[in-house]
Amino acid sequence: MLDTLDPADPDFARDPYPYYxxxxxxxxxARVALANGTExxxxxxxxxxREVLADPRFSNVPPRAAGRPKPDSPAQRARGCLARHMLNTDAPDHTRLRRLTTAAFTPRRVDALRPRIERLTAELVADVAAGLAREGTADLVDAFAFPLPVLVIGEVLGVxxxxxADLRTWTYRVGSPADALPAGAVDEAWTSLHAYFTALIAHKRRIPGDDxxxxxxxxxGEGGLDDGELLAMAFLLLFAGYETTMNLLASASLLLLTHPRELAAARRGGPGAWAAVAEEALRHASPLEGTTWRRTTEEVDLGEGxxxxxxxxxxxxxxxxxRDPQAFAEPDAFRPARYAAAGERGGDGTGGKAGERAAPHAxxxxxxxFCLxxxxxxxxxxxxxxxxxxxxSRMPELSLAxxxxxxxxxxxxxxRGPRRLPVRATPPGSTRTG
Ligand code: HEM
Structure with missing residues (x-):
C-alpha cells in the first residue's frame, strides 16, 4: 500500500518535515501516491x-502531453507556450538557452546591483516603519518580502x-495546486501571463530599454530566441526570480524573530554573520521545497536498495x-554558525567538528x-x-504578532514560505522571548 500525499493539505504545507x-x-x-491520482x-x-540532479539519465523535458487532453483551450495553449523554458529542457537545447542569459548574471553584473538594492531596501524599510507607527502592526510578506525581489527582478528584466501586483497574483496562482484555488483561477492566470508578456515583448521591440x-x-541573432522561447524565458526569470527570494526573506525573518539568540549573534557578528543567517535559512527553510519534475530515461540504481x-x-x-541527518548534524535546528566563516565556528555540535563548515546546502x-x-x-x-x-536599523525592534x-x-x-508574517514594534525596554 503506497503512502498518499496531499500537497494542498494546510498542515502539511506548514510543516512537511516530519513527513519527509x-x-x-x-x-x-520512496514511491508515493499523490492526492491527484498520480504516482x-x-x-x-x-x-x-545531488546525484539525481547531475545525472543525464533524469530528463527535465515534460512527457509529451501523456494522458493530458490536447491543448485546445486558450489557457492550455498559454501554459504550453510559457512552459518552453530552460528548466524544462535537456542539453543541447538547455545549453543554448542558458548561455543566452548567463551574461546578465555574472558576479560583476550582479554585484553592480548592490547600491540599487540598498536604496530599494531602505525605501521599503522606511515604509514599513511608517506603517508600524501608524497601524501598530505590519505584514512583512506584503510590505517587504514580496516587493523587494519583485522590484529588483522587475528592474533587471525591465518590467x-x-x-x-498583477504579476504577483498570476505567478502565485500558476505555482499552486489547482484544487487549492477557486475554479478557473489557475487557467485565468496562465492566459493573463501569456497576454502580458506578449504585449511586453511587442513594446520592447518598439522601444528597447536598458534591460x-x-x-x-x-x-x-543566430542561435537566439524565437518569440515562443522569449515568452517562456520572461516567465521563468520572473517566476524564479522573485517567488523564491520572497520566501527566503520571509522565512529568514521568521527564523530570526523566533530565535533571539541567533539574532543577537548576527548583530554582534557583522556582514559575514548575516550571510551565514541567509545560508542557514536556505538550508533550514528551503524556498524551493522540491525541484522541477524529472523523468528517468532508463532504470536507475540509486543504491541502498x-x-x-x-x-x-x-x-x-x-x-x-x-535536513538529511546523514549530511547535517542536528538538521532541524536553526544554527547559522554552521555556515560562519572559518575561525568563527566552534565545535559545538552545530556544524560538525570544530572549524569545519557544514556541507553545502542544496x-x-x-x-x-543549478540556479542562475x-x-x-x-x-x-x-x-x-x-x-x-x-x-x-531604521526599523524599530520587531516581534511576531x-x-x-x-x-x-x-x-x-x-x-514554500509563510504567506503572511504579522509583526509589531516591541516597546523599548521590553525583553523579547522566543
Ligand atoms: C532564494 C532564492 C532562490 C532559490 C532558492 C532558487 C532555487 C533554484 C533551484 C533549486 C533551481 C533548480 C531547479 C531544478 O533543478 O529543477 C533554480 C533554477 C533557476 N533559477 Fe533560481 N532560485 C532563487 C532565486 C533566483 C533568482 C533571483 C533568479 C534570477 C532570475 C533565479 C533564476 C533561476 C533560473 C533561470 C533557473 C533555471 C536554471 C536552468 O534551468 O539552467 N533564481 N533556482
Whole structure:
C-alpha cells in the first residue's frame, strides 16, 4: 500500500518535515501516491538528491502531453507556450538557452546591483516603519518580502513597477495546486501571463530599454530566441526570480524573530554573520521545497536498495535533502554558525567538528540546472536582513504578532514560505522571548 500525499493539505504545507523524515526512514527515495491520482518517486536523501540532479539519465523535458487532453483551450495553449523554458529542457537545447542569459548574471553584473538594492531596501524599510507607527502592526510578506525581489527582478528584466501586483497574483496562482484555488483561477492566470508578456515583448521591440529583456529580444541573432522561447524565458526569470527570494526573506525573518539568540549573534557578528543567517535559512527553510519534475530515461540504481524504473516521475525534495541527518548534524535546528566563516565556528555540535563548515546546502539545486540567480538572491538577503534586523536599523525592534505555529503556508510541493508574517514594534525596554 503506497503512502498518499496531499500537497494542498494546510498542515502539511506548514510543516512537511516530519513527513519527509518518516519517508526517509524507508530509504533515500520512496514511491508515493499523490492526492491527484498520480504516482511519483520522492528523493529525500542529500547524497542521492545531488546525484539525481547531475545525472543525464533524469530528463527535465515534460512527457509529451501523456494522458493530458490536447491543448485546445486558450489557457492550455498559454501554459504550453510559457512552459518552453530552460528548466524544462535537456542539453543541447538547455545549453543554448542558458548561455543566452548567463551574461546578465555574472558576479560583476550582479554585484553592480548592490547600491540599487540598498536604496530599494531602505525605501521599503522606511515604509514599513511608517506603517508600524501608524497601524501598530505590519505584514512583512506584503510590505517587504514580496516587493523587494519583485522590484529588483522587475528592474533587471525591465518590467514596469505598476504591473507588479498583477504579476504577483498570476505567478502565485500558476505555482499552486489547482484544487487549492477557486475554479478557473489557475487557467485565468496562465492566459493573463501569456497576454502580458506578449504585449511586453511587442513594446520592447518598439522601444528597447536598458534591460535584460530588451537585450534578449534585440540580440536574437543566430542561435537566439524565437518569440515562443522569449515568452517562456520572461516567465521563468520572473517566476524564479522573485517567488523564491520572497520566501527566503520571509522565512529568514521568521527564523530570526523566533530565535533571539541567533539574532543577537548576527548583530554582534557583522556582514559575514548575516550571510551565514541567509545560508542557514536556505538550508533550514528551503524556498524551493522540491525541484522541477524529472523523468528517468532508463532504470536507475540509486543504491541502498532503491531502483527507479524507466519512465518514472521523480521529484528531488530539496527541503528534505537539506535536513538529511546523514549530511547535517542536528538538521532541524536553526544554527547559522554552521555556515560562519572559518575561525568563527566552534565545535559545538552545530556544524560538525570544530572549524569545519557544514556541507553545502542544496537549496539552489545542483548540476546543469543549478540556479542562475543564486548570487542575486544571496545579495538581496545579505542587504535586506541587516537593514531589517541589524543594530542601527531604521526599523524599530520587531516581534511576531501571531502564533508562529498558526501562520498559513503556501500549498504545493514547489515553493514554500509563510504567506503572511504579522509583526509589531516591541516597546523599548521590553525583553523579547522566543
Ligand atoms: C532564494 C532564492 C532562490 C532559490 C532558492 C532558487 C532555487 C533554484 C533551484 C533549486 C533551481 C533548480 C531547479 C531544478 O533543478 O529543477 C533554480 C533554477 C533557476 N533559477 Fe533560481 N532560485 C532563487 C532565486 C533566483 C533568482 C533571483 C533568479 C534570477 C532570475 C533565479 C533564476 C533561476 C533560473 C533561470 C533557473 C533555471 C536554471 C536552468 O534551468 O539552467 N533564481 N533556482
Amino acid at each position: 523524515a518518516r519517508l526517509r526512514t524507508t530509504g533515500p527515495a 511519483a518517486w520522492l528523493v529525500t536523501g542529500y547524497r542521492q538528491a 514596469p513597477a505598476a504591473d507588479r 535584460l529583456f530588451s537585450a534578449l529580444i534585440h540580440d536574437a 532503491v531502483v527507479l524504473p524507466a519512465d518514472a516521475s521523480v521529484l528531488v525534495v530539496l527541503a528534505a535533502a537539506n 537549496a539552489f539545486g545542483h548540476g546543469p540546472h 540567480g543564486s548570487r542575486l538572491a544571496r545579495l538581496e538577503a545579505e542587504v535586506a536582513l541587516p537593514m531589517l534586523f541589524g543594530e542601527g 501571531a502564533d508562529p505555529a498558526l501562520l498559513p503556508y503556501r500549498p504545493g510541493l514547489l515553493v
